[in-house]
Amino acid sequence: MEGPPAAAEVSLHNFSARLWEQLVHFHVMRLTDSLFLWVGAAPHLRNLAVAMCSRFDSIPVSTSLLGDASDTTSAGLAQRLARKTNKQVFVSYNLQNTDSNFALLVENRIKEEMDAFPEKF
């Protein structure tokens, strides 16, 4: 008789895109119930936010774990991805550009990758 099923292997995925003349890198680590997404131009980990769906609110609950809590880019992105994937989502967004249009471009690029490679998320 087998024990509890082993969790599926952790999936690691890297991709990059040129957005507004800037080369943006993405690193995705997918676990069964959690997702870790890193976005940056250089390998810095300046902040970290997490979001997860809550049965008490249609908007996933999110919080900042590391870095400047007043910058809500990571937390906002984590919230939207948590809602989309129904997983606990960790996001570290490390781009200097604070233009909301740029952030939207980044987010759309992530969604594009999610549609192209759903097994990586």
Added chain:
Amino acid sequence: MPVPTAVDPQRTPASQPAMEDKPMVVSKQKTDVVCGVPTQVVCTAFASHILVVVTQFGKMGTLVSLEPSSVAGDLSRPVVSTRVLLGQDEPLIHVFAKNLVAFVSQEAGNRAVLLAVAVKDKSLAGLQALKALIRLCQVW
């Protein structure tokens, strides 16, 4: 008209340029059985941190930040302070985290370590096996 499948390595979204040779962020992963439980370790190197994920349940689990303290102690062995960022904050997790990844922080040029641990049995027995598994995923 053929329907594109999800698992097609050749297909890339329209805006995607050619894939890079070496990822910006270096990761290594290993799976092994530790004390009878399949365990996965992933280590990822960032400039300021080494992210170490040790999981048995497919979750990130408790998140602990390990930072070398700037307080001058014994110079040969810098003091490392632990902080639980997410999850149950109890004494055992601090002791476990320190014993598990302090060596990573020291070897990685005194970098901070972000540890995500989802392990059922935090006893000493599994600790050495987990350290060995982390060693196999050395990215520093």
